[in-house]
Amino acid sequence: MSNNQSSTSIEEEHQITSLLIRWGQARDGDDWETLAGCFHEDATIRISWISGSAKDFIARSRAMAAARKSGEHTKHLISVPWIRVNRDHAFSRCNANLYIRTTINGHEFDLQSWIRFFDLLGRRDNVWRIVKRAAVYEKDRMDPVDPRGVPKDFFADIDLSPFPPSAKFLCYWQLHSGRSPSTDIISVYSDEERALNEEGKVWLENA
Numbered sequence: 383m384s385n386n387q388s389s390t391s392i393e394e395e396h397q398i399t400s401l402l403i404r405w406g407q408a409r410d411g412d413d414w415e416t417l418a419g420c421f422h423e424d425a426t427i428r429i430s431w432i433s434g435s436a437k438d439f440i441a442r443s444r445a446m447a448a449a450r451k452s453g454e455h456t457k458h459l460i461s462v463p464w465i466r467v468n469r470d471h472a473f474s475r476c477n478a479n480l481y482i483r484t485t486i487n488g489h490e491f492d493l494q495s496w497i498r499f500f501d502l503l504g505r506r507d508n509v510w511r512i513v514k515r516a517a518v519y520e521k522d523r524m525d526p527v528d529p530r531g532v533p534k535d536f537f538a539d540i541d542l543s544p545f546p547p548s549a550k551f552l553c554y555w556q557l558h559s560g561r562s563p564s565t566d567i568i569s570v571y572s573d574e575e576r577a578l579n580e581e582g583k584v585w586l587e588n589a
Contacts, residue, residue, distance in 0.1 A: 395465045397510050398472055398503060405512070406458035406478070412447045414440055421512045422504060428516040430495075430549055431556050433564050436512070446561075453490070457481045460499075466582075471589035472503040472510065473582035478517075483527075486558055489536070490527035495552045496520040498570065500578040502585045516578055519548035520570045524555070 401420055408417035421427075421436035432439050463476035475498060482493040498518040503510055526532045545553035546567050553563035568574040 391467060394467050394472070394505075394510070398465050398467075398474060399463055401503075401510055401512070402463055402474065402476055402499070402501065403460050406460045409443065410455075410457050412444075414444055417443070419511070422506060425512050426514050427512075428564070428566070428568070430517065430519065430552050430563055430567055431561050433566055436515075451485065453483065454485065455483050463501075466586055468586040469589040470505040471585050472501075472505075473586050474501040474503060475499070475582075476501075480552075482555065484555060484559075486555075487536075489532050491524050492527055493522065493524045493551055493555055495522040495549065498575075500575075500582065502582065516568060518568045518570055518572075518575045518578065519546070519552070521547075522549055522551045524551040 404416060405420045407413070408420065418436075418440055421440075423437075425436035426434065427436050427439045429439075432442060457480070459479045459481070461477040463474045465472060465474045478497045478499055480493075480495040480497060482495075484491055484493060496519070498520065500516045500518060501512055502514040504513045526536075540554060542550040542554060545563065546569050548569040549563075549567055553567070556563045568578070
């Protein structure tokens, strides 16, 4: 690889890394214009509460933000991604942690979800954007902010059996918030996750 090719690759990876981090900042900060700019027009997304177009994801995210209760918030922490680039196609994997402060039955809880994002990216008009994003869920937990006052049988009374173990508390929170969790959530080490890796390889080969 020549020095020029090396510097080009580094610059492409820098642009994609900035894009993925910008996605999290925009989503958490209710910056809908910036969030929309992270996706191509025909982009899709598959996460715990939606499997559809990026446009629908943004519209529903805005509605969720408008209905947000005082004291509730979310934060996505995005790790340094693993990236492969071939011409105008790129495939990325990165770890993410989703932190949620919420109130359930008058009690404050912190919910944490461990996620892997798989992204197919495309460069169009010399700009990198997401073409397809899929989340793979590893595990989650929900802890009372102040255990005092929380009934001892609070968790015993929660039925988590309908949800995948990798996202059981996240799905419970979605349902409690009036949203239906997706029925096609991808869990870690599954055939669906392996299929995402294969899809990424094909995406690169077809650049």
